[in-house]
Amino acid sequence: MRSLFGGRPLGVQWGLLLGLSLIFTLFLSATGIPAALLIGPMIAAILLALSDGSATPPGPVIQMSQGVVGCLIAQSITGPLLHDLMGDWPVFLMGVVSVIAAGGLLGWAITKLRVLPGKTAVFGCFPGAALAMTLMAEANGADFRLVAVMQYLRVAIVVAVASWVAGFWSTAEGIAPTPPAWFPPVDWLALAGTLALIATGVVLARLSKITAGAMLIPMVLGVLAQDLGSMTLELPRWLQALAFPVVGWSIGLRFTRPILAHAARALPVLVLANIALIAICGGFAALLSWVTGVDPFTAYLAMSPGGADSMVIIAASSNVDAAFVMTMQIGRFLTILIFGSRLAKWIAGAN
Numbered sequence: 128m129r130s131l132f133g134g135r136p137l138g139v140q141w142g143l144l145l146g147l148s149l150i151f152t153l154f155l156s157a158t159g160i161p162a163a164l165l166i167g168p169m170i171a172a173i174l175l176a177l178s179d180g181s182a183t184p185p186g187p188v189i190q191m192s193q194g195v196v197g198c199l200i201a202q203s204i205t206g207p208l209l210h211d212l213m214g215d216w217p218v219f220l221m222g223v224v225s226v227i228a229a230g231g232l233l234g235w236a237i238t239k240l241r242v243l244p245g246k247t248a249v250f251g252c253f254p255g256a257a258l259a260m261t262l263m264a265e266a267n268g269a270d271f272r273l274v275a276v277m278q279y280l281r282v283a284i285v286v287a288v289a290s291w292v293a294g295f296w297s298t299a300e301g302i303a304p305t306p307p308a309w310f311p312p313v314d315w316l317a318l319a320g321t322l323a324l325i326a327t328g329v330v331l332a333r334l335s336k337i338t339a340g341a342m343l344i345p346m347v348l349g350v351l352a353q354d355l356g357s358m359t360l361e362l363p364r365w366l367q368a369l370a371f372p373v374v375g376w377s378i379g380l381r382f383t384r385p386i387l388a389h390a391a392r393a394l395p396v397l398v399l400a401n402i403a404l405i406a407i408c409g410g411f412a413a414l415l416s417w418v419t420g421v422d423p424f425t426a427y428l429a430m431s432p433g434g435a436d437s438m439v440i441i442a443a444s445s446n447v448d449a450a451f452v453m454t455m456q457i458g459r460f461l462t463i464l465i466f467g468s469r470l471a472k473w474i475a476g477a478n
Contacts, residue, residue, distance in 0.1 A: 172379025245475025
């Protein structure tokens with residue numbers, strides 16, 4: 128593996144990194160993994176890191192890319208969604224708390240078994256957006272590389288299980304949505320405003336040193352701009368395709384042989400923990416369906432510990448209440464975003 132990157136000119140390393148990223152992304156996209164644009168480049172970057180390569184994206188480019196992710200999340204946090212969340216808050220509160228509690232309990236158990244250290248285990252088990260949990264883990268001193276392994280492993284398992292469940296509960300002919308257009312018409316003025324907002328958020332993050340600020344501050348600014356102001360966040364697919372690989376590289380490049388070896392040794396426990404979390408959330412979904420009367424598949428997607436992006440992709444092409452699914456998923460994500468760091472410290476400190 129050393130001969131693949133090590134000792135080669137920087138231009139050649141970048142060419143190999145880009146080529147491998149494209150190959151892995153296309154392969155993962157063909158298998159239906161929602162986060163292929165990030166996971167494919169992350170795998171390529173791991174190979175670079177393990178073979179002594181030195182190609183690294185500049186820090187400001189990484190932070191701007193994280194800001195794109197923040198604004199992408201902000202697009203989902205709309206006024207109507209927050210209104211739904213407040214209008215039926217007891218149901219959403221119980222749904223959110225139960226899934227977070229299950230993830231925290233599993234993280235505590237993994238720490239007790241000495242498979243992973245405290246905060247790493249907790250952030251790995253937190254059922255939020257995988258990328259956001261990875262960035263928060265890094266900012267809170269956890270081993271974000273092991274968190275990334277656990278989070279994206281769960282994305283793959285959740286998507287596979289949800290696809291299987293869809294065959295029983297959904298009347299849709301398939302779960303794969305119509306692929307979005309790569310080069311749709313662009314509102315260039317809105318795109319310029321969005322990029323300016325991201326740049327402002329990144330500068331504020333560098334000045335304030337807020338935890339995971341390069342993602343969180345643009346996200347907050349984006350929510351305020353679109354819901355309280357009149358701004359439209361413009362994030363065309365091609366912009367995401369530029370930002371996601373950069374974030375994937377920034378994660379993968381910091382893997383080492385010892386970290387990867389530890390992840391391989393822990394893999395059986397991590398797989399079992401993820402399956403256990405999915406099963407527990409399936410039980411919560413059955414209870415939610417019985418209490419509220421929503422159809423079982425809607426309840427399953429709402430309570431699923433996968434990221435909101437993958438669940439919405441499935442919900443969008445299935446005969447379910449997509450708004451209910453999105454409200455529950457975003458409600459849980461926001462709760463972890465606000466309280467996750469303190470929860471992780473508290474759970475880790477209890478061991």
